[in-house]
Amino acid sequence: MGETGTATGGAGAPALEAIGVRKLFGGLVVLDGVDMRLEAGRVHQLIGPNGSGKTTLINVVSGALRADGGSVRLGGEEITGMPMLEVSRRGLARTFQIPQSFAMLTARENVLVAAGENRGESYRRAPLRRLWTGDEARAMRMAAGALSASGLAGGAATRSDSLSGGQRKLLELAKARVGGARVILMDEPIAGVNPTLAHRIFEDIRAMASAGGATFLIIEHRLDISLGYADRVFAMDRGRIVAEGTAGEVMADRRVEEAYLGR
Ligand SMILES: Nc1ncnc2c1ncn2[C@@H]1O[C@H](COP(=O)(O)OP(=O)(O)OP(=O)(O)O)[C@@H](O)[C@H]1O
Ligand SMILES: [Mg+2]
Structure with a gap:
């Protein structure tokens, strides 16, 4: 879906690039011209x-x-602002210094929400098997795959606030995985x-x-x-x-x- 003919795009562009990025909090200069190419x-x-x-x-x-x-x-395309x-x-996906999952949802539900958010869809019904549409079945398979790839298959039905600290970090990775970032x-x-x-x-x-x-x-x-x-x-x-x-x-x-x- 990339636009063609943009001046900054192209196959050789870095995946992500920061050029002279500055950030101030009040008078405090916190980012003072950061250059970085990934x-x-x-x-x-x-x-x-x-x-x-x-x-x-x-x-x-x-x-x-x-x-x-x-x-x-991002991929040569201007995303500033x-x-x-x-x-x-x-x-582009990110995880947080303090994991940001929905406490009352299970690990699987959190992954489904992350998958849906990324495409602007809601998978709230997905845990209810008899209501599945093709998309939801696909989402459930994807969630199961991501949880298992992140070593969380056994904790899929556990509420995220009952997971250990390490498992919560794995859940962050599983969420990034399903988003297709x-x-x-x-x-x-x-x-x-x-x-x-x-x-x-x-x-x-x-x-x-x-x-x-x-x-x-x-x-x-x-x-x-x-x-x-x-x-x-x-x-x-x-x-x-x-x-x-x-x-x-x-x-x-x-x-x-x-x-x-x-x-
Ligand atoms: N929302 C904010 N308002 C005001 N100052 C902030 C804010 N967020 C961060 N700062 C200040 O900006 C500076 C950089 O903070 P930042 O959290 O980016 O550091 P960090 O490198 O991630 O540190 P750490 O390794 O401790 O996580 C610090 O002086 C911090 O106090
Ligand atoms: Mg920090």
Whole structure:
């Protein structure tokens, strides 16, 4: 459905691009000209000390917050200033630092809602088998597949507020999976998750990138577990990208060390 003949589009365009993105809260400059290019089918990690602007960057890129300057392009297409729902319909999904599922709905229902939201449909009737239409049956199969791929098949009928912290993170991934998103932004997907489950989550992410061609940008502080899964790492300090490269290159960079030591 892409428009042809746009000046910025094209097959060679990065999956997602931020150019000189700025964000101010009151007088505080939180994003101070962020430049970032994400390559399709790759796993990118964003690191940086607390308060350096990582979550704000995801909020601005996904349309949850309005940029005060700069531009954001998804697959070469300008999305700066677009509302979050519009951005998500164009194939960008995000997960939250604190998981955002509907507490009273089961894991399966949460996945169905995520699948429906993405296409502007409602699957409220889907759990009632005798009312299924072809679409709903398809949605149910997709939900079951996503839950099982994320290791949550056994918890499908569990209310999301009864899931463990780690399972709630897996549910976030299952929700991103059903939406058919091409670019997925994740805010601390393994915070508070045990190491076994944390590796499982990152293996899922790698598989979605390698086999499915999805592009990831992942904010994660737990470098011991996460860095081995990243193709490319960006380090942020005080609203700017201060280093970029392989995990080895970025961790060896003096500016990264300085950022974490607080200078
Ligand atoms: N809605 C807001 N209003 C005012 N200031 C905000 C708001 N959101 C974030 N900030 C400030 O912006 C700065 C960056 O916050 P942000 O949450 O983006 O950091 P972060 O890198 O995600 O940190 P952490 O690693 O702790 O999650 C902080 O100084 C924070 O206090
Ligand atoms: Mg944050």
